[in-house]
Amino acid sequence: MVSSSSESTAMVANGRVKIWYRFVPREGWPQFDQEGVWATPLGGDLAQVDNVPFFVDGAAEGDIVRFTMDAEGVRWVKDRVEWSGRxxxxxxxxxxxxxxxxxxxxxxxxxxxxxxxxxxxxxxxxxxxxxxxxxxxxxxxxxxxxxxxxxxxxxxxxxxxxxxxx
Incomplete structure (x- = not known):
């Protein structure tokens, strides 16, 4: 899911949370600079990515990522802690x-x-x-x-x- 900042809300569904990546857009692709994916919280500032990112380089389904939460409660991916191998x-x-x-x-x-x-x-x-x-x-x-x-x-x-x- 790709969205503008104004649509970036801290969403929760079925025990999963929306986490957001910021990135430099690929040349020739839609010029989004952020993408939201569903993730399963693992405790603290860690979550496991539950779906396949479309626009983020170096990200895969199943990765474990660290995130920070902004003042609006939006979770932004800080880094990948463990690659899923996918x-x-x-x-x-x-x-x-x-x-x-x-x-x-x-x-x-x-x-x-x-x-x-x-x-x-x-x-x-x-x-x-x-x-x-x-x-x-x-x-x-x-x-x-x-x-x-x-x-x-x-x-x-x-x-x-x-x-x-x-």
């Missing part, structure tokens, strides 16, 4: 292409055990959450095959050594 890959389908919807993109990667979240119907960006035990070579091959076939473009938003060496 990779975050952003996939933008080619408009009018054979895999032009977020659902179609997710259906391609689901057999590999990869989760996905869609940004919106108007901007069908898909954030893939690649678990640490996923077949990274097959995932990368599928991503590259999709680029070659004109299905999508992708960016690596959060990857580790296993991804880089595969």
């Amino acid at each position: 990779c975050t890959i952003l996939v933008l389908p080619v408009r009018g292409g054979p895999k032009a919807t977020a659902k179609e993109v997710h259906e391609v990667f689901a057999p590999l055990g990869i989760g996905a979240e869609a940004y919106s119907a108007e901007f069908p960006l898909v954030a893939l959450s690649v678990p640490p035990d996923a077949d990274v070579r097959a995932t990368k091959a599928l991503l590259n095959r999709g680029v070659e076939a004109g299905w999508w473009f992708y960016q690596e938003a959060c990857v580790g050594d296993a991804w880089c060496t595969a």
